[in-house]
Amino acid sequence: MKEHAHGIRLAAMVLCVAIACAGGIYCGSKVEVLEYAECIGPANAAKIPSAANTQWTAFERGTESRLAILLTEPDSAWLALAHGLRSMGIPFTVTRDWQRALRHRCVLVYPMITGRLLDAEALKELAVFAREKGTLIGVGVLGGGLNELFGFKEAIESNKRFMVKFNTFDAPEEESVPVGSKANSVGTYGYSEPSAERLADFPDGTAALLSRKFPGGRAYAVGVDLGGLMGVGFNSRAEDFPGKLRNKYQPVIDVWLKWLKSVYRSSEPGRVLVGTVPDGRAVPIMITHDVDYEKSIPNSIEYAKAEAEAGIKATYFVQPKYIRDHNDVAYFGKEAVEAVKKLNEMGMEIASHSISHSKQFAQFPLGSGSENYPDYRPFVRNQYETDGGTLFGELRVSKFLLECLCTSPPVISFRPGELRKPDALAQALVASGYRYCSVSTANHSLTHLPFRINRDRASLIETDMYEFPVTIEDEELPEMDKRFDEANDVTGKIARNGGICVVLIHPNVLDHKLRFMKRFIDAWKGKAWFGTMKDYGSWWAARDRVEIDTKRTGGALSVELDVPVAMTDLTIIVPPGSRFAAAQPAAITVKQEGEKLVLRGQIEGRISLSLAGVAE
Numbered sequence: 001m002k003e004h005a006h007g008i009r010l011a012a013m014v015l016c017v018a019i020a021c022a023g024g025i026y027c028g029s030k031v032e033v034l035e036y037a038e039c040i041g042p043a044n045a046a047k048i049p050s051a052a053n054t055q056w057t058a059f060e061r062g063t064e065s066r067l068a069i070l071l072t073e074p075d076s077a078w079l080a081l082a083h084g085l086r087s088m089g090i091p092f093t094v095t096r097d098w099q100r101a102l103r104h105r106c107v108l109v110y111p112m113i114t115g116r117l118l119d120a121e122a123l124k125e126l127a128v129f130a131r132e133k134g135t136l137i138g139v140g141v142l143g144g145g146l147n148e149l150f151g152f153k154e155a156i157e158s159n160k161r162f163m164v165k166f167n168t169f170d171a172p173e174e175e176s177v178p179v180g181s182k183a184n185s186v187g188t189y190g191y192s193e194p195s196a197e198r199l200a201d202f203p204d205g206t207a208a209l210l211s212r213k214f215p216g217g218r219a220y221a222v223g224v225d226l227g228g229l230m231g232v233g234f235n236s237r238a239e240d241f242p243g244k245l246r247n248k249y250q251p252v253i254d255v256w257l258k259w260l261k262s263v264y265r266s267s268e269p270g271r272v273l274v275g276t277v278p279d280g281r282a283v284p285i286m287i288t289h290d291v292d293y294e295k296s297i298p299n300s301i302e303y304a305k306a307e308a309e310a311g312i313k314a315t316y317f318v319q320p321k322y323i324r325d326h327n328d329v330a331y332f333g334k335e336a337v338e339a340v341k342k343l344n345e346m347g348m349e350i351a352s353h354s355i356s357h358s359k360q361f362a363q364f365p366l367g368s369g370s371e372n373y374p375d376y377r378p379f380v381r382n383q384y385e386t387d388g389g390t391l392f393g394e395l396r397v398s399k400f401l402l403e404c405l406c407t408s409p410p411v412i413s414f415r416p417g418e419l420r421k422p423d424a425l426a427q428a429l430v431a432s433g434y435r436y437c438s439v440s441t442a443n444h445s446l447t448h449l450p451f452r453i454n455r456d457r458a459s460l461i462e463t464d465m466y467e468f469p470v471t472i473e474d475e476e477l478p479e480m481d482k483r484f485d486e487a488n489d490v491t492g493k494i495a496r497n498g499g500i501c502v503v504l505i506h507p508n509v510l511d512h513k514l515r516f517m518k519r520f521i522d523a524w525k526g527k528a529w530f531g532t533m534k535d536y537g538s539w540w541a542a543r544d545r546v547e548i549d550t551k552r553t554g555g556a557l558s559v560e561l562d563v564p565v566a567m568t569d570l571t572i573i574v575p576p577g578s579r580f581a582a583a584q585p586a587a588i589t590v591k592q593e594g595e596k597l598v599l600r601g602q603i604e605g606r607i608s609l610s611l612a613g614v615a616e
């Protein structure tokens with residue numbers, strides 16, 4: 001590590017611990033800290049409010065055009081399932097009333113069908129429904145005498161099935177997908193001696209997904225606890241899942257959501273979904289940079305110039321490093337501050353990458369919520385030890401300093417150093433004033449879709465935080481520009497499933513990484529939506545609250561949208577062959593490209609659309 005020469009004054013602080021003298025930089029128990037005279041704070045204190053468990057009744061809404069989840073056991077992973085359906089844009093309601101559920105044409109029973117959870121009349125009517133009226137999806141069909149309806153002999157429970165093999169798939173990566181691991185098992189039921197069509201199998205020869213068609217309806221038996229699987233992914237607990245790889249297309253949750261989407265769409269003509277990409281584009285691409293090294297500061301300007309030249313905006317996760325430690329010098333001096341100000345002026349998003357960038361971040365205590373600059377002084381001794389770090393300190397002080405020194409728009413996106421994930425991160429982020437995070441990789445999240453995250457990386461309480469997982473990163477070998485074709489291919493496959501592509505490039509070097517970035521932007525320019533995490537995040541958060549109900553009369557479809565948070569360029573997916581006819585309010589501009597209907601400009605509130613030409 002080299003000596004630094006910043007305009008910002010270096011203060012000396014005595015660190016009251018015995019430090020093993022390894023690198024020689026902070027020997028003599030002195031720590032160097034940069035002083036920003038004009039920035040003392042934040043003055044306010046952060047506090048995590050108490051919160052009750054999220055209730056399923058919060059998702060009970062809308063008309064019978066939606067998928068109905070018949071919740072047979074509230075003590076289950078239904079919230080993750082609800083978040084997954086929202087991410088995929090499938091309109092749904094949740095009910096515990098089977099009679100109400102059976103008024104819908106597409107019903108998903110979760111988490112189990114058993115004689116213990118449903119009475120004899122309900123079970124009988126479910127069977128009548130599947131045979132004569134609609135589409136019945138049973139997750140965990142354990143009993144209740146419906147084995148013959150779904151077409152198997154026995155449901156064999158196991159938490160040791162780790163893979164599912166689909167018998168039809170769109171991409172090779174969608175054939176065999178993980179469903180659990182030793183440390184994070186997901187409940188499965190393998191259906192033995194199936195007489196129904198096998199859509200997917202477990203390695204032990206039992207069926208994982210069965211389909212049976214009747215003259216008036218359809219029955220599907222699902223052998224995977226879909227909410228349980230989604231919970232493992234959305235809580236980023238899939239680290240030991242088989243087959244997880246960086247820089248690859250690895251849909252797990254997405255394969256199931258895509259299947260649910262197709263079942264819902266084919267359950268009746270006239271189904272409408274919420275799109276995942278603004279303006280009907282192919283895929284959202286977010287170029288992001290982690291600025292966590294002295295040399296990355298000047299290099300960032302070169303990346304931003306290339307981005308500005310290409311007409312796109314990127315997100316810079318900046319570590320405002322004011323303490324010299326094992327990781328690096330205290331590089332966030334005057335020149336760095338000026339450089340980050342320049343990035344902001346160029347239209348780039350300035351986001352936080354923590355203060356200490358500690359490998360122990362996930363073990364940091366929550367802290368008091370009153371941590372501030374200059375009192376907050378985490379110290380990374382080596383890769384195994386960090387003194388004085390707190391979760392609130394990392395979140396609050398980095399946001400405050402970046403806002404005070406460099407950027408007028410508030411800092412609302414966060415990415416931790418090395419993607420470390422403390423359990424309390426979601427609630428601490430919300431309490432500290434953040435809205436979006438990129439904490440995980442797509443393969444650890446088991447999805448290429450964004451998703452809403454819960455408190456404590458657990459299943460009970462949702463927060464207002466959204467996660468945008470990383471797919472393409474720069475640290476794997478070979479060097480980035482040699483992986484261009486692969487990255488292109490991965491992005492194309494993500495696009496087919498409505499996922500997002502977050503690219504992470506550390507600006508520590510220019511050459512092969514910058515070459516890759518320019519080429520990648522060129523390849524997707526005009527097709528993809530490019531923007532910052534903040535821009536896509538605000539679009540996604542508004543889109544996540546959009547409600548859709550439809551009513552079909554012959555070949556005409558009326559679509560009622562509720563858009564509670566103002567947004568732009570909402571995309572909805574309409575039935576194949578249908579044509580946009582009219583909108584109310586009439587001032588709304590609508591663009592149709594095949595099945596994509598884009599409501600252009602700013603929209604808010606209740607909107608009615610009429611479509612013609614829907615299949616009958």
Ligand SMILES: [Zn+2]
Pocket residue numbers: 290291292353357416417418
């Ligand atoms: Zn980093």
